Amino acid sequence: MTPTAVLSPSDRPAVAEAIHPRFVRPRLVVIALAVLFLGGAIPATWNIIAHTQASTDAIEKILVTYSMKNEGSVALDRYAHEHPFLGFFLASPARHELDLPSQAQAEDDLTSGVRELIENVRHQSDLAAWWSWGLLSLSLLYVLVTIALDRAFTTRAVLFALTSISVFCFIIGILAPAMVIWTAPTIPLETGPLSFVLQHQVRGIAAIIWELLTGGHYIIGGLLLAFSILTPITKALLTLFMAASRSRPLNHRLGQFLHTIGKWSMADVFVAAILLALYALKAQEATKSIPCLGLYYFIGYCLLALTTTQILVHSDVAAQSSAPSPRKLGLTLIGGLFIAFVCFASASGVYTYEQYTAYEHQPVHAPSSPQQLNNGSLVLPAHQK
Numbered sequence: 418m419t420p421t422a423v424l425s426p427s428d429r430p431a432v433a434e435a436i437h438p439r440f441v442r443p444r445l446v447v448i449a450l451a452v453l454f455l456g457g458a459i460p461a462t463w464n465i466i467a468h469t470q471a472s473t474d475a476i477e478k479i480l481v482t483y484s485m486k487n488e489g490s491v492a493l494d495r496y497a498h499e500h501p502f503l504g505f506f507l508a509s510p511a512r513h514e515l516d517l518p519s520q521a522q523a524e525d526d527l528t529s530g531v532r533e534l535i536e537n538v539r540h541q542s543d544l545a546a547w548w549s550w551g552l553l554s555l556s557l558l559y560v561l562v563t564i565a566l567d568r569a570f571t572t573r574a575v576l577f578a579l580t581s582i583s584v585f586c587f588i589i590g591i592l593a594p595a596m597v598i599w600t601a602p603t604i605p606l607e608t609g610p611l612s613f614v615l616q617h618q619v620r621g622i623a624a625i626i627w628e629l630l631t632g633g634h635y636i637i638g639g640l641l642l643a644f645s646i647l648t649p650i651t652k653a654l655l656t657l658f659m660a661a662s663r664s665r666p667l668n669h670r671l672g673q674f675l676h677t678i679g680k681w682s683m684a685d686v687f688v689a690a691i692l693l694a695l696y697a698l699k700a701q702e703a704t705k706s707i708p709c710l711g712l713y714y715f716i717g718y719c720l721l722a723l724t725t726t727q728i729l730v731h732s733d734v735a736a737q738s739s740a741p742s743p744r745k746l747g748l749t750l751i752g753g754l755f756i757a758f759v760c761f762a763s764a765s766g767v768y769t770y771e772q773y774t775a776y777e778h779q780p781v782h783a784p785s786s787p788q789q790l791n792n793g794s795l796v797l798p799a800h801q802k
């Protein structure tokens with residue numbers, strides 16, 4: 418019987434070098450994956466924010482077009498046609514006193530002008546949707562390849578990958594518009610109802626906090642800034658540091674600190690408040706709202722933050738002593754995860770094409786009143802009522 422050779426600690430690096438050549442070491446592969454992910458995620462994040470902002474800017478211009486002046490000019494012309502005698506004496510003075518545009522100009526703005534703006538909304542939404550699809554597919558592929566390399570869910574590389582993705586979701590969530598709100602009351606008149614946009618606002622999470630601070634609400638704005646932005650940023654940066662650090666005492670102290678400040682994070686509470694406000698506004702007939710990508714990404718960040726917290730708890734990153742190696746995943750499970758990724762990427766790509774790209778080329782009809790504006794008339798036909 419051939420005796421079994423026992424490797425000394427000094428011989429183990431040489432054997433590892435022979436098994437995993439320097440250029441194919443898993444650690445180097447993980448670093449290369451992180452660099453590739455950053456190279457794709459940074460431009461995707463910038464384009465998602467830019468195109469979402471451009472889409473909401475066009476929606477704002479549409480809401481401005483359905484103003485009291487344009488709608489009032491059309492209503493005044495309708496009254497002049499139904500009451501020629503009174504209209505002859507009242508129409509011109511009323512336009513002059515109320516500074517109303519001409520009837521031809523108002524109708525042109527409410528038809529061809531609105532159609533062009535809706536086309537722009539659809540085009541910008543289409544671009545934002547495809548960049549979003551690319552970012553989500555790239556993020557999921559990055560996590561799956563990292564899991565396949567380590568064959569575990571609770572390793573440092575997986576923790577680093579999920580935290581990196583959550584940072585980009587957080588950036589989009591706070592900078593991109595989260596909600597468009599407008600109020601369009603209807604005034605009954607003899608010649609027909611007069612509906613116009615009384616006020617409108619585009620709301621984003623960072624914009625809400627900035628408005629509170631600049632408006633003098635320093636306590637509320639400061640608390641939201643500290644607990645909904647600064648605390649999540651601190652948690653993410655410290656988690657990334659712990660995933661890269663090999664100092665167990667330092668990681669243990671940082672883990673205790675993260676556990677302490679995690680109780681004060683209000684990101685999920687902020688999302689719940691926004692969702693409650695969104696559905697409360699939808700219940701009002703004169704007030705309408707459209708959720709934007711910023712809200713969805715902020716919700717995604719909250720879910721990823723909870724996931725990374727659970728992984729951090731069950732990993733040995735913040736443990737005082739060395740924990741046993743995580744159980745290796747089977748090749749069948751890893752293969753199933755990649756099949757699920759292919760199905761997800763394909764299905765979401767088809768959905769994005771049908772809901773955005775194909776819909777962008779459909780004929781655009783300007784709604785006859787701002788009460789008819791909703792997701793269906795602007796972006797998604799699936800939400801049309």
